[in-house]
Amino acid sequence: MTVFKGRTKGLTDAKLSYCPGCLHGVAHRLIGESMEELGIIEKTIGIAPVGCSVFAYNFFACDVIQVPHGRAPAVATGMHRARPDRIVFTYQGDGDLAAIGTAETIHAANRSENITIFFVNNATYGMTGGQMAPTTLPGMKATTAPYGRDVSDTGYPMRLCEILSQLEMTNYIERVSLLSPKDILKAKKAVKKALQYNIDGKGLSFVEMISTCPTNWGMDPLKAREWAKENMLPVFPLGVFKDRAAEEAKEKEAE
Ligand SMILES: Cc1ncc(C[n+]2csc(CCOP(=O)(O)OP(=O)(O)O)c2C)c(N)n1
Ligand code: SF4
Numbered sequence: 001m002t003v004f005k006g007r008t009k010g011l012t013d014a015k016l017s018y019c020p021g022c023l024h025g026v027a028h029r030l031i032g033e034s035m036e037e038l039g040i041i042e043k044t045i046g047i048a049p050v051g052c053s054v055f056a057y058n059f060f061a062c063d064v065i066q067v068p069h070g071r072a073p074a075v076a077t078g079m080h081r082a083r084p085d086r087i088v089f090t091y092q093g094d095g096d097l098a099a100i101g102t103a104e105t106i107h108a109a110n111r112s113e114n115i116t117i118f119f120v121n122n123a124t125y126g127m128t129g130g131q132m133a134p135t136t137l138p139g140m141k142a143t144t145a146p147y148g149r150d151v152s153d154t155g156y157p158m159r160l161c162e163i164l165s166q167l168e169m170t171n172y173i174e175r176v177s178l179l180s181p182k183d184i185l186k187a188k189k190a191v192k193k194a195l196q197y198n199i200d201g202k203g204l205s206f207v208e209m210i211s212t213c214p215t216n217w218g219m220d221p222l223k224a225r226e227w228a229k230e231n232m233l234p235v236f237p238l239g240v241f242k243d244r245a246a247e248e249a250k251e252k253e254a255e
Contacts, residue, residue, distance in 0.1 A: 021221025070101025073108035112169035112203035130216030165241035177210035
Protein backbone atom coordinates (compact mmCIF):
# COMPACT_ATOMS: atom_id res chain seq x y z
CA MET A 1 0.00 0.00 0.00
CA THR A 2 1.33 3.43 -0.88
CA VAL A 3 1.03 5.95 1.92
CA PHE A 4 0.92 9.44 0.41
CA LYS A 5 1.01 11.29 3.67
CA GLY A 6 1.41 9.94 7.18
CA ARG A 7 -0.33 11.06 10.31
CA THR A 8 -0.01 14.66 11.34
CA LYS A 9 1.65 15.52 14.63
CA GLY A 10 -1.33 17.80 15.25
CA LEU A 11 -3.48 14.75 16.05
CA THR A 12 -2.88 12.02 18.62
CA ASP A 13 -2.78 8.33 17.76
CA ALA A 14 -6.25 7.77 19.25
CA LYS A 15 -8.78 6.15 16.91
CA LEU A 16 -11.49 8.60 15.90
CA SER A 17 -14.90 7.81 17.38
CA TYR A 18 -16.87 9.11 14.39
CA CYS A 19 -19.06 6.97 12.14
CA PRO A 20 -17.38 5.62 9.00
CA GLY A 21 -17.48 8.29 6.29
CA CYS A 22 -18.20 11.13 8.71
CA LEU A 23 -16.36 14.31 7.73
CA HIS A 24 -15.52 15.35 11.31
CA GLY A 25 -12.32 13.32 10.79
CA VAL A 26 -11.41 15.43 7.75
CA ALA A 27 -12.04 18.64 9.68
CA HIS A 28 -9.81 17.35 12.51
CA ARG A 29 -7.06 16.52 10.06
CA LEU A 30 -7.11 20.01 8.53
CA ILE A 31 -6.79 21.64 11.95
CA GLY A 32 -4.10 19.18 13.10
CA GLU A 33 -2.04 19.70 9.93
CA SER A 34 -2.39 23.47 10.16
CA MET A 35 -1.25 23.52 13.79
CA GLU A 36 1.74 21.38 12.85
CA GLU A 37 2.70 23.50 9.84
CA LEU A 38 2.38 26.72 11.83
CA GLY A 39 4.45 25.23 14.67
CA ILE A 40 1.81 26.03 17.30
CA ILE A 41 0.77 22.64 18.71
CA GLU A 42 2.47 23.33 22.03
CA LYS A 43 0.91 26.76 22.47
CA THR A 44 -2.61 26.03 21.28
CA ILE A 45 -5.67 25.41 23.45
CA GLY A 46 -8.70 23.82 21.81
CA ILE A 47 -12.19 24.00 23.23
CA ALA A 48 -14.33 20.91 22.58
CA PRO A 49 -18.14 21.13 22.49
CA VAL A 50 -20.98 18.73 23.14
CA GLY A 51 -22.12 16.66 20.17
CA CYS A 52 -20.25 14.02 18.21
CA SER A 53 -17.00 15.98 18.59
CA VAL A 54 -17.28 15.93 22.39
CA PHE A 55 -14.24 13.63 22.43
CA ALA A 56 -12.07 16.05 20.44
CA TYR A 57 -9.84 16.29 23.51
CA ASN A 58 -8.70 12.74 22.72
CA PHE A 59 -7.80 13.61 19.15
CA PHE A 60 -6.09 16.99 18.98
CA ALA A 61 -2.46 16.91 20.09
CA CYS A 62 -2.68 20.34 21.73
CA ASP A 63 -4.24 21.06 25.12
CA VAL A 64 -8.03 20.75 24.93
CA ILE A 65 -10.77 21.62 27.39
CA GLN A 66 -14.23 20.08 27.09
CA VAL A 67 -17.03 22.48 27.98
CA PRO A 68 -20.83 22.31 28.40
CA HIS A 69 -23.41 22.95 25.70
CA GLY A 70 -22.75 26.03 23.60
CA ARG A 71 -20.34 27.61 26.05
CA ALA A 72 -17.20 27.15 23.95
CA PRO A 73 -16.81 30.78 22.76
CA ALA A 74 -17.30 32.06 26.32
CA VAL A 75 -14.67 29.68 27.71
CA ALA A 76 -12.37 30.50 24.80
CA THR A 77 -12.77 34.19 25.64
CA GLY A 78 -11.72 33.62 29.25
CA MET A 79 -8.90 31.33 28.22
CA HIS A 80 -7.44 33.78 25.73
CA ARG A 81 -7.84 36.78 28.01
CA ALA A 82 -6.08 34.90 30.82
CA ARG A 83 -3.36 33.57 28.50
CA PRO A 84 -3.00 36.00 25.59
CA ASP A 85 0.17 34.18 24.55
CA ARG A 86 -1.90 31.11 23.60
CA ILE A 87 -3.74 30.33 20.37
CA VAL A 88 -7.31 29.42 21.30
CA PHE A 89 -9.83 27.76 19.00
CA THR A 90 -13.26 26.24 19.45
CA TYR A 91 -14.56 23.27 17.47
CA GLN A 92 -18.37 23.16 17.34
CA GLY A 93 -21.30 21.58 15.53
CA ASP A 94 -24.46 23.42 14.56
CA GLY A 95 -26.57 22.20 17.49
CA ASP A 96 -23.89 23.40 19.89
CA LEU A 97 -22.93 26.64 18.14
CA ALA A 98 -26.08 27.84 16.39
CA ALA A 99 -28.76 26.64 18.83
CA ILE A 100 -27.68 26.35 22.44
CA GLY A 101 -24.65 28.60 22.04
CA THR A 102 -26.17 31.32 19.86
CA ALA A 103 -25.62 34.02 22.47
CA GLU A 104 -22.04 33.01 23.22
CA THR A 105 -21.21 32.88 19.52
CA ILE A 106 -22.72 36.25 18.65
CA HIS A 107 -21.30 38.11 21.64
CA ALA A 108 -17.78 36.68 21.26
CA ALA A 109 -17.94 37.68 17.59
CA ASN A 110 -19.29 41.13 18.41
CA ARG A 111 -16.36 41.68 20.77
CA SER A 112 -14.07 40.19 18.11
CA GLU A 113 -12.26 38.08 20.66
CA ASN A 114 -8.91 36.94 19.34
CA ILE A 115 -10.04 33.33 18.96
CA THR A 116 -10.81 31.04 16.05
CA ILE A 117 -14.13 29.27 15.75
CA PHE A 118 -14.34 26.14 13.60
CA PHE A 119 -17.98 25.44 12.86
CA VAL A 120 -18.89 22.05 11.38
CA ASN A 121 -22.33 22.38 9.81
CA ASN A 122 -24.06 19.08 9.06
CA ALA A 123 -27.57 20.53 9.33
CA THR A 124 -28.50 18.23 12.19
CA TYR A 125 -27.85 17.27 15.80
CA GLY A 126 -25.74 14.25 14.94
CA MET A 127 -24.98 12.83 18.35
CA THR A 128 -28.48 12.87 19.75
CA GLY A 129 -30.18 11.15 16.87
CA GLY A 130 -30.81 13.73 14.19
CA GLN A 131 -32.96 16.44 15.76
CA MET A 132 -33.73 19.55 13.72
CA ALA A 133 -31.01 22.19 14.09
CA PRO A 134 -31.16 25.91 13.21
CA THR A 135 -29.32 24.91 10.03
CA THR A 136 -31.71 22.13 8.97
CA LEU A 137 -32.94 22.78 5.43
CA PRO A 138 -36.55 23.61 4.52
CA GLY A 139 -38.39 20.33 4.00
CA MET A 140 -35.55 18.27 5.44
CA LYS A 141 -36.70 15.49 7.75
CA ALA A 142 -35.38 15.26 11.30
CA THR A 143 -36.48 13.24 14.31
CA THR A 144 -38.14 16.40 15.63
CA ALA A 145 -39.53 17.30 12.19
CA PRO A 146 -40.69 13.94 10.81
CA TYR A 147 -42.64 15.62 7.98
CA GLY A 148 -39.74 17.88 7.06
CA ARG A 149 -38.83 21.35 8.33
CA ASP A 150 -41.85 23.60 7.94
CA VAL A 151 -40.49 27.15 7.67
CA SER A 152 -43.85 28.70 8.57
CA ASP A 153 -43.48 27.10 12.01
CA THR A 154 -39.74 27.12 12.55
CA GLY A 155 -38.24 29.82 10.33
CA TYR A 156 -35.55 29.43 7.71
CA PRO A 157 -32.07 27.97 8.25
CA MET A 158 -29.73 30.37 10.02
CA ARG A 159 -26.71 31.41 7.98
CA LEU A 160 -24.03 32.09 10.54
CA CYS A 161 -21.36 33.47 8.20
CA GLU A 162 -23.80 36.02 6.82
CA ILE A 163 -24.94 37.04 10.32
CA LEU A 164 -21.48 37.29 11.88
CA SER A 165 -19.93 39.16 8.98
CA GLN A 166 -22.37 42.02 9.68
CA LEU A 167 -20.76 42.63 13.05
CA GLU A 168 -18.39 45.58 12.90
CA MET A 169 -15.25 44.10 14.39
CA THR A 170 -15.14 40.47 13.23
CA ASN A 171 -11.99 39.88 11.22
CA TYR A 172 -12.32 36.84 8.98
CA ILE A 173 -15.42 34.86 8.07
CA GLU A 174 -15.35 32.11 5.43
CA ARG A 175 -17.58 29.17 4.51
CA VAL A 176 -15.89 26.17 2.94
CA SER A 177 -17.01 22.61 2.30
CA LEU A 178 -15.55 19.18 2.98
CA LEU A 179 -17.53 17.56 0.16
CA SER A 180 -14.81 16.94 -2.45
CA PRO A 181 -11.00 16.71 -2.53
CA LYS A 182 -10.82 20.11 -4.23
CA ASP A 183 -13.04 21.65 -1.57
CA ILE A 184 -10.95 20.05 1.18
CA LEU A 185 -7.79 21.68 -0.21
CA LYS A 186 -9.58 25.04 -0.15
CA ALA A 187 -10.83 24.35 3.35
CA LYS A 188 -7.26 23.68 4.50
CA LYS A 189 -6.21 27.13 3.30
CA ALA A 190 -9.07 28.73 5.23
CA VAL A 191 -8.28 26.80 8.41
CA LYS A 192 -4.61 27.75 8.25
CA LYS A 193 -5.38 31.37 7.46
CA ALA A 194 -7.78 31.58 10.41
CA LEU A 195 -5.10 30.27 12.76
CA GLN A 196 -2.52 32.62 11.26
CA TYR A 197 -4.82 35.59 11.89
CA ASN A 198 -5.20 34.33 15.44
CA ILE A 199 -1.41 34.22 15.85
CA ASP A 200 -1.24 37.76 14.43
CA GLY A 201 -3.84 39.02 16.94
CA LYS A 202 -6.35 40.16 14.32
CA GLY A 203 -9.52 39.35 16.23
CA LEU A 204 -12.22 36.79 15.61
CA SER A 205 -11.88 34.36 12.72
CA PHE A 206 -14.69 31.98 11.88
CA VAL A 207 -14.53 29.09 9.43
CA GLU A 208 -17.72 27.20 8.67
CA MET A 209 -17.25 23.78 7.07
CA ILE A 210 -20.19 22.27 5.24
CA SER A 211 -20.26 18.63 6.26
CA THR A 212 -22.53 15.58 6.31
CA CYS A 213 -24.09 13.18 8.78
CA PRO A 214 -24.53 9.98 6.77
CA THR A 215 -25.83 8.12 9.82
CA ASN A 216 -28.74 10.39 10.66
CA TRP A 217 -29.42 11.32 7.06
CA GLY A 218 -29.80 7.58 6.36
CA MET A 219 -27.40 7.67 3.40
CA ASP A 220 -24.08 6.11 2.56
CA PRO A 221 -21.17 8.56 2.79
CA LEU A 222 -20.92 9.17 -0.97
CA LYS A 223 -24.64 9.76 -1.42
CA ALA A 224 -24.53 12.09 1.60
CA ARG A 225 -21.82 14.19 -0.06
CA GLU A 226 -23.80 14.40 -3.30
CA TRP A 227 -26.96 15.28 -1.37
CA ALA A 228 -25.13 18.01 0.51
CA LYS A 229 -23.68 19.46 -2.71
CA GLU A 230 -27.14 19.59 -4.28
CA ASN A 231 -29.11 20.72 -1.27
CA MET A 232 -26.85 22.46 1.23
CA LEU A 233 -24.66 24.57 -1.03
CA PRO A 234 -27.54 26.59 -2.53
CA VAL A 235 -28.65 27.49 1.01
CA PHE A 236 -25.14 27.92 2.41
CA PRO A 237 -23.05 29.41 -0.42
CA LEU A 238 -19.31 29.03 -0.10
CA GLY A 239 -16.94 31.96 -0.02
CA VAL A 240 -15.17 34.63 1.99
CA PHE A 241 -17.74 36.84 3.68
CA LYS A 242 -15.24 39.08 5.38
CA ASP A 243 -11.48 39.53 5.45
CA ARG A 244 -10.96 42.78 7.29
CA ALA A 245 -7.21 42.37 7.79
CA ALA A 246 -6.67 41.75 4.05
CA GLU A 247 -8.86 44.74 3.14
CA GLU A 248 -6.99 47.01 5.54
CA ALA A 249 -3.66 45.84 4.15
CA LYS A 250 -4.87 46.61 0.61
CA GLU A 251 -6.02 50.09 1.63
CA LYS A 252 -2.64 50.77 3.26
CA GLU A 253 -0.85 49.65 0.12
CA ALA A 254 -2.98 52.00 -2.01
CA GLU A 255 -2.16 55.02 0.20
C1 LIG B 1 -32.67 20.63 22.70
C2 LIG B 1 -31.42 19.93 23.14
N1 LIG B 1 -30.63 20.47 24.09
C3 LIG B 1 -29.48 19.84 24.44
C4 LIG B 1 -29.11 18.69 23.84
C5 LIG B 1 -27.82 18.07 24.22
N2 LIG B 1 -26.91 17.84 23.13
C6 LIG B 1 -26.33 16.68 22.95
S1 LIG B 1 -25.36 16.62 21.60
C7 LIG B 1 -25.66 18.23 21.30
C8 LIG B 1 -24.99 18.97 20.18
C9 LIG B 1 -25.62 18.70 18.88
O1 LIG B 1 -24.74 18.29 17.98
P1 LIG B 1 -24.10 19.24 16.91
O2 LIG B 1 -23.55 20.43 17.58
O3 LIG B 1 -25.06 19.50 15.83
O4 LIG B 1 -22.87 18.37 16.45
P2 LIG B 1 -22.88 16.93 15.76
O5 LIG B 1 -23.23 15.94 16.82
O6 LIG B 1 -23.89 16.98 14.65
O7 LIG B 1 -21.51 16.78 15.28
C10 LIG B 1 -26.50 18.72 22.22
C11 LIG B 1 -26.91 20.12 22.23
C12 LIG B 1 -29.97 18.13 22.90
N3 LIG B 1 -29.71 17.00 22.29
N4 LIG B 1 -31.13 18.76 22.56
S1 SF4 C 1 -23.76 10.75 13.99
FE1 SF4 C 1 -23.36 11.93 12.14
S2 SF4 C 1 -22.04 13.67 12.76
FE2 SF4 C 1 -22.02 12.12 14.39
S3 SF4 C 1 -20.21 10.85 13.96
FE3 SF4 C 1 -21.97 9.85 13.01
S4 SF4 C 1 -22.03 10.62 10.91
FE4 SF4 C 1 -20.70 12.00 12.10
